[in-house]
Amino acid sequence: MAIPEHDNIFLFVPNLIGYARIVLALIAFWFMSTNYVISGWCYATSALLDAVDGHAARTFNQSTRFGAMLDQLTDRCGTMGLLVTLSYFYPKYMFWFQLSMAIDVACHWLYMQTSVVVGKSSHKATDLNENIVMRIYYQKDVLTFMCCVNEMFYICLYLLHFTTGPLILGFSVFKLLAYLTAPFALLKSLISCVHAYVASQDLAAVDKRERQEKRAKEASKRSE
Secondary structure, eight states: OOOOOOOOGGGGGHHHHHHHHHHHHHHHHTTTTTTTTHHHHHHHHHHHHHHHHHHHHHTTTOOOOOHHHHHHHHHHHHHHHHHHHHHHOOOOGGGHHHHHHHHHHHHHHHHHHHHTEEESSSTOOOTTTTTTTHHHTSHHHHHHHHHHHHHHHHHHHHTTTTTOSSSSTTHHHHHHHHHHHHHHHHHHHHHHHHHHHHHHHHHHHHHHHHHHHHHHHHHHHHHH
16 A cells, blocks of 8 residues: 655654554553453554555564554553553562563663664664574564563452453453463563663774773874
């Protein structure tokens, strides 16, 4: 499908989808403590549109740095809003939800900012010299799967506060899904820590190179 070329980045199709994700997330936040049906559907739809905006960006050749930032911030803030609510619903596990939020936000922010500093076209761009975990994680199918099961784990915890949901042989489907997706949610947090490690190494390499260049310039001036 062809669309007219224009330079208004803010009106690119994937960014319009991104704005819709924000609206849906805000509605989900508003009803999160009172109406799990509205909140659950809005939150899940916002999360699912994460895959749609990426597809739109590739289809219409509208991948932009603004869109990448918008997508990243919407992901982080959406999950964080849900985790705040889970901390309220399950105060016994508040520390773990806080830890998950801190890891998710800090590690992804560091990785994305470092990608800009080192001149990558996208934080998802990898090559053969990249850390093997990053190479595997940023394969399209792997990334989509990991993001989906991570969101499913937290959504199931949220829904279980209100209802057991459908039953299979007397066992809650939501609880079963939470058990099945929990290891992947933990794995995703560990991979986020790898993001921070890789970014720290890359950033330190930039610092080292810049310091060496500075010393070389100072030595050159003194020798003149």
